[in-house]
Amino acid sequence: MNALEKNGRTSASPGFHMADAMELGVPVVRVKDMSKVLAFYTDDIGLKVKTRYTDSDNLEVVELGSSSKASILLLKHDPNATLSPPNSAGLYHYAVLVPDRKSLASTFLAIGNAGVLYEGFADHLVSEALYLHDVEQNGIEIYSDRPRSVWPNWKEISERAQKTGDYGTVMSVMGKPLDFNSLLHELSKDEREKPKSFQNGARIGHMHLRVTDLAISVKFYQEKIGLDIMMNLPNMSAAFLSAGGYHHHIGLNTWHSLGGPERVEGSTGLEGFVIRVPDAKTLEAMAAQFPGSYDPESKLLKIRDPDNIEIRIESA
Numbered sequence: 001m002n003a004l005e006k007n008g009r010t011s012a013s014p015g016f017h018m019a020d021a022m023e024l025g026v027p028v029v030r031v032k033d034m035s036k037v038l039a040f041y042t043d044d045i046g047l048k049v050k051t052r053y054t055d056s057d058n059l060e061v062v063e064l065g066s067s068s069k070a071s072i073l074l075l076k077h078d079p080n081a082t083l084s085p086p087n088s089a090g091l092y093h094y095a096v097l098v099p100d101r102k103s104l105a106s107t108f109l110a111i112g113n114a115g116v117l118y119e120g121f122a123d124h125l126v127s128e129a130l131y132l133h134d135v136e137q138n139g140i141e142i143y144s145d146r147p148r149s150v151w152p153n154w155k156e157i158s159e160r161a162q163k164t165g166d167y168g169t170v171m172s173v174m175g176k177p178l179d180f181n182s183l184l185h186e187l188s189k190d191e192r193e194k195p196k197s198f199q200n201g202a203r204i205g206h207m208h209l210r211v212t213d214l215a216i217s218v219k220f221y222q223e224k225i226g227l228d229i230m231m232n233l234p235n236m237s238a239a240f241l242s243a244g245g246y247h248h249h250i251g252l253n254t255w256h257s258l259g260g261p262e263r264v265e266g267s268t269g270l271e272g273f274v275i276r277v278p279d280a281k282t283l284e285a286m287a288a289q290f291p292g293s294y295d296p297e298s299k300l301l302k303i304r305d306p307d308n309i310e311i312r313i314e315s316a
Contacts, residue, residue, distance in 0.1 A: 016289050018226035019282045020244030024204045025274025025314070026063070026071045027094045031136050032268055034077035038062060040135045044114040046107075046197025047072060068201030072096055076271065084267040087260035089212050089307030091270035092253060093131065093139030097205025098198060102186040104128060104144040109184075109195035111142075122175035126151045126247040128183065136268060143205065151247060154231040154240065161233070170233065206242075207273050208251035209309065212260050214239060216306050217252050224289050224303075225250075225275070225311075262308040272310025283315045 031037045041047045047064040050071060055061050060077040073094070084090055098104050108130055112118065120131035129143035152173060161170045184192065211217040218239045221227050227241035230248055237255055240248035263270070277283050280299065287294035287301050294301045301313040 021278040066198035070203035095141035121178035210257040
């Protein structure tokens with residue numbers, strides 16, 4: 001058991017604690033120009049259209065994924081959508097987890113060869129990551145995890161920083177330079193010449209949200225969703241929470257959104273995302289936190305966080 005698993009857990013709501021086996025499902029993103037956005041994701045990023053349908057609001061929805069069974073993104077086409085205010089709550093980025101460094105290296109080359117400009121790269125010690133935005137400025141992270149045995153203890157690091165005021169170790173966790181030479185050595189010469197995006201599959205690993213009040217959102221995701229605080233950095237306007245000792249399933253920050261408006265209905269950008277719990281018993285226990293929000297017929301719990309971001313909770 002690594003340091004995160006031993007020391008990451010903090011007290012949550014006495015009525016509910018999230019199951020360790022929780023996973024995240026697809027984010028739902030409302031877009032104005034479906035043809036342009038879809039071309040970006042299929043032609044440049046290398047995702048595949050899994051299904052298309054019309055929702056209850058008569059809007060076209062396109063489900064995207066990789067070669068694996070897991071879906072990665074739902075695009076909802078609304079040509080009349082209003083533009084989200086830049087200081088509003090919403091998406092900082094959704095994070096696509098690939099299973100290994102080799103897949104990350106191949107994805108890095110394939111997307112770059114398609115002419116997409118990356119906006120950042122980082123080694124977070126727990127993971128290695130690529131950062132970019134789609135054509136309607138929705139943030140994307142693509143990353144692979146390092147083995148849990150080498151993860152630093154985020155909770156211990158953040159608590160020490162709060163006590164001492166020394167944020168040097170925190171900054172190294174937040175992002176060291178990515179070692180491109182080491183990453184690309186995962187590929188053979190042929191693989192470097194013909195890279196493929198998400199060649200070994202991919203799924204949503206975490207969601208990073210813009211929120212308007214960090215303390216209120218931390219309290220909600222800890223006490224209502226039942227996640228553990230892995231790193232809480234109010235002096236840096238960010239926090240990270242998870243289940244099962246993972247480094248983070250939910251990231252929160254107020255870097256651009258402190259005191260701004262909540263997510264506006266009918267606006268572009270993130271509408272919500274899915275949390276998938278392992279069984280019906282866990283779902284029912286979670287539903288007790290939100291009276292009146294559970295539909296027993298569909299076995300779906302639909303709630304909203306303090307910034308009006310929808311969370312759909314379903315059982316695997």
